[in-house]
Amino acid sequence: MLLLRDEGELARGRGLQLVHTELVRDVFAGRADLRALYARKLVSALSAALASPMYERVIPAEVRAALGAGAAVDPAAVLDDVFGRLPFLGKRELSDHGRKAFTRELSEFLHYYESSGTTGHPAAAPKAVDDLVVNTINIGEMWGRLIQPADVALILINAPFAPAAYQFEKIMEYLGVMSFRPWVDNITGDYTRVLRLVGELGATVFIGPPSRLLEMVQFAHRAGLPAPKFERLLLMAEQTGPMLLAHLERLTGARAYVGSYGSSEAGTVAVTCEHRSLHLQVQSYLLELVDERGARPVTGARDRGELVVTTLDIPARPLIRYRTGDLVEVDDAPCACGLALPVLRTLGRTQDLLVLEGNGVRQNDVEDALWTEELPGGAVFNYMLVVRGKQVVVLVTTDGSGEARWSDALARRIAPLFPGHEVSVRPVDTLPPLAALGQYLGWKLSRVLDLDDERNWDRLPEPIRSVVRRSLDQVG
Numbered sequence: 001m002l003l004l005r006d007e008g009e010l011a012r013g014r015g016l017q018l019v020h021t022e023l024v025r026d027v028f029a030g031r032a033d034l035r036a037l038y039a040r041k042l043v044s045a046l047s048a049a050l051a052s053p054m055y056e057r058v059i060p061a062e063v064r065a066a067l068g069a070g071a072a073v074d075p076a077a078v079l080d081d082v083f084g085r086l087p088f089l090g091k092r093e094l095s096d097h098g099r100k101a102f103t104r105e106l107s108e109f110l111h112y113y114e115s116s117g118t119t120g121h122p123a124a125a126p127k128a129v130d131d132l133v134v135n136t137i138n139i140g141e142m143w144g145r146l147i148q149p150a151d152v153a154l155i156l157i158n159a160p161f162a163p164a165a166y167q168f169e170k171i172m173e174y175l176g177v178m179s180f181r182p183w184v185d186n187i188t189g190d191y192t193r194v195l196r197l198v199g200e201l202g203a204t205v206f207i208g209p210p211s212r213l214l215e216m217v218q219f220a221h222r223a224g225l226p227a228p229k230f231e232r233l234l235l236m237a238e239q240t241g242p243m244l245l246a247h248l249e250r251l252t253g254a255r256a257y258v259g260s261y262g263s264s265e266a267g268t269v270a271v272t273c274e275h276r277s278l279h280l281q282v283q284s285y286l287l288e289l290v291d292e293r294g295a296r297p298v299t300g301a302r303d304r305g306e307l308v309v310t311t312l313d314i315p316a317r318p319l320i321r322y323r324t325g326d327l328v329e330v331d332d333a334p335c336a337c338g339l340a341l342p343v344l345r346t347l348g349r350t351q352d353l354l355v356l357e358g359n360g361v362r363q364n365d366v367e368d369a370l371w372t373e374e375l376p377g378g379a380v381f382n383y384m385l386v387v388r389g390k391q392v393v394v395l396v397t398t399d400g401s402g403e404a405r406w407s408d409a410l411a412r413r414i415a416p417l418f419p420g421h422e423v424s425v426r427p428v429d430t431l432p433p434l435a436a437l438g439q440y441l442g443w444k445l446s447r448v449l450d451l452d453d454e455r456n457w458d459r460l461p462e463p464i465r466s467v468v469r470r471s472l473d474q475v476g
Ligand SMILES: [Zn+2]
Pocket: 273, 274, 275, 276, 277, 279, 335, 336, 337, 338, 339
């Protein structure tokens, strides 16, 4: 799979590929003893963590001693008695530790990456051969159910510091699918050449964040070019609810999937099947949910809370009880694909809640109002909410003419979400560039401009701060 000169490395990579592929097939088919698997892999993960200064004081002394001496530790006891006593690891904490989170020398990694670090605190997330092999197989064995070698894939991910684009390219290699991975400048956003290639190469699959796809479709519309058509959309990196999926399907003629869920630092925790369910990759993660009632393991039973991840297959920089900040729901209804993997539904980041006078509005609420029913006189491509005092101005791009009657009808649909506020709709040619940055900022920071609280925006790192500043000028 990888071209490696060193024969030892090559043999180790090949060996890992064979072992992990067999494990994946057993776990997917429900043939594996998951409890035994967790106990065994947790001991390995904690043993690896001993080499990381970040975990120096985290693992209890007696466990350190037993693991370090290679003594016979009882894996079941580690899982049952030790694991639940280990502290949670926060995003900020991980970022602050920098390289202290590693268990190997920097040069032993294959590629250096960082998480997006919206708050100015990116976490180091380099890839080593072993975690690359495992993550590629996990995703590849799922996506192989809906992508074939005859497909052509466009990977459109503008995140040069993050591993996603490279990782998805590896998966296309794994599946024998030709891919192309162009770059579109975040600010100028000229998609002419990408659109030409989509047509010329006959791209069937789009891989990337929804806001990027929306921007490309709108660019085509404004430039008088035909909208790009695909057969399947594999979307990621942003919260994508049912209405947004349906909207993107209408625009592109494709079937839309939330392709995967994960992060630069934690890897890919859940992957879609052919029936559009995100299946948890339980062979590589020990997962928990936490809320005000405390933490409990993900068993596959229906539950919801903030997802807490322990990586079992990233020995070079293990994450133990890492709080993702993502609200999720585990669904116990069986999926038609028959895979023995729990189904995950993401509900957005915990902070992605717009609170106005005690009334909380989430992304799905707004998108339900925009896209549930067809709007006579034109569809909404994309939107941004601007809040100032008692006013909510909804900036929208549309393929219609945007007449006052149309805007008023749309405003009436959205108004019930904001009681006590005056809601108006303003069609614009293009949205502030901020609207395309959902991948980095999350929904609230990319789609809601709160003019009453500018200080929030000043905390953003450059160059995002300049983009926000221009967005404010454009609106104000
Ligand atoms: Zn399924």
